[in-house]
Amino acid sequence: MKNKTFYTILTMILILSSLLEGLDAQILPMVAKEQETPILLVGGTVHTGDGRVLEDTAVGFDKGTITFLGKASDLDANGIDYKIIDITGQQVYPGFILLNSIIGINEISGVPHTNDTLEEGDYLPNLQTVYAFDMTSTFLPPLRFNGVLYIESIRSRGVIPGTSSVMSLDGWNWEEAVFKRAAAIHLDWPSALSSYYDAETNSRMLRPNTSYEKITGELEKLFSDAKQYEQMPTAQTNLKLEALTDLFQKERVLVIHVNEPKEIIESITFAKSFGIDQISLVASEGSLEVVDFLKENKIPVIVPPTYNLPRNDDMDYDAFYGLPTKLQRMGIEVSMYHVGSLSNSINLPFYAGTSVAFGMNKEEALKTITLHPAKILGIDDKLGSIAVGKVASLFVSKGDALDIQTNALTLAFIGGKQIDLEGPQQLDYKRYSAKFDQNE
Structure with missing residues (x-):
């Protein structure tokens, strides 16, 4: 028995050692240091994110805040000793924001033990994913490499899966990474x-959903209870109802997931x-049928990836490619998110680029992310644009950040901190490039 135990332990050690040998290419980037020196990016073309394109423009930032935007010749440093970085010929963009994502809570x-979306219960408005966010997720480095610097983290299960959090993609843990602890309450309408x-x-058919009235009835009761709870300041604390009162007090946005026109209304x-x-x-495409209703109520729409094929035979081939453009031209404020394989979240900027190919103005497409x-x-x-007084979360690319062929980041900053853009893929590239060079 002792020999068996010994050999079992020895085998486990050998297996672990062999695994560790292969981890050198999977080391995550170092956490960025706080900005110590004021920085001035000079000579680049700045895409501000609010529709403007500024040629040969300097961007200065100090202590994580943008302090200057304009011609370098017009700079009045006011005692600030900037470190000059020449980015002539390159493009500057505000950091991209990935909405409605389970990255960081689902690896x-x-x-199961890498999946923090499996909470029991369908009505959990008080559940905040921020506490489960994993800063060592292997999905984060590739996102940063493509310019995605912030994520809205939210579960994908339940009628009310919880309250989302905005996370920056830099930090040792969630406490350092959290940008906004409670941002939006999500509702998956039946x-x-x-x-x-x-x-x-031999086909798929439709019939009335027998659960529809049950779920909508439960939502009616829950929100009615929350409304009454709001008016009873001495009531015993109820975390679910308390979370919903943030909607009534305009402290949170309600994000409704629904596609069919009838259910949207x-x-x-x-x-x-x-x-x-x-x-x-x-x-998705169901929103096109109720555009007037959406405009009347000033409802922005978050659309799925443009990298999508038609779901039905009677849909146009470009139903998803051109959806953001159609909505935008009809006066709807459009944003984009990713759904599907988590590793493909890195394509977020190229979803926006596809909408450009199908008629959207490039700077309008930039606004969607x-x-x-x-x-x-x-x-x-x-966040969201480059302007004096805003957080210095931006990046520099050699080419068009919305073009999969030319986007190539050279610098990126989150809150003024210069982040390491190298991840496992870049390390593997260097490793095998060196190997093949030796064989030549």
Whole structure:
């Protein structure tokens, strides 16, 4: 028995050692140091994120805040001794914001202990994902390398999965990374129809969803209880109801996930009936049929990836490619997010680039992943564009950041801190480039 135990332990040590040998290419980037020296980026083309493009413009920032934007020749340093970085010929962009993401709380879907989206319960408005956010997630370095510097973290399960948090992609832990602890409460509105497989016709058919009235009834009761709770300051603390009162007091935005036109109108009307004015919609092509209603109620729309093929035979080939452009031209404020394989979240800037190929102005497309998401999250006074007084979270690219062929970051800053852009992929590139060079 002792020998068996000894050999079992020895085997485990050998396996662990072999695994550790391969980890040199999986080391995560170092956490950035606080900005110690004022920095002035000189000679670049600045895409401010609010629609402007400023040629040969300098951007200065100190202690994490943008202090100058203009011609370097017009700089009045006011005693600030800037470190000059020449970026002539390169492009400057505000950091991109990834909305509605489970990155950081879900690493491997099939491994439960890496998945913090599995909370029990369908109505959890008080649940904040910030406490579970993992700064060692292997998804973070590739995102930073493509210019995504902030994530809205939220679970994807339940009718009310919780309250989202805005996380910066730099820090030792969630406490250092959190930018806004409570940003939006998400609501997954039920569908009035459900699909089923019909063996006789060998096709998918639709029928009324028997759970629709039950779920909407439960939502009606929950929000009514929260409204009454708000008016009872001496009531015993109820965390769920207390979280919902933030919506009534305009401290949070309500993000409704729904696509069918009928349900879009019903869900927004429901929210409005409780005095909730700050509403955003996560929807797809169904939003096109209720554009007038959305404009009337000033509802911004968050659309899925443009990298999508038609779901039905009667859909146009470019139904998803051109969706953001169609909505934007109709007067809807559009943002983008990612859904699907987490590793493909790095394509966020190229979703915006696809909308440019299908008719959207390039600077308007940039807004869909910078200023518009910042407005939805209530952080546009700090992030989303490059302006004096805002947080210095920006990056420099050799080419067009929305073009998959030319986007190539050379510098990136989060809150003025210069971050390391190298991740596992870049280290592997260097490792194998050196190997093949030796064989030549």
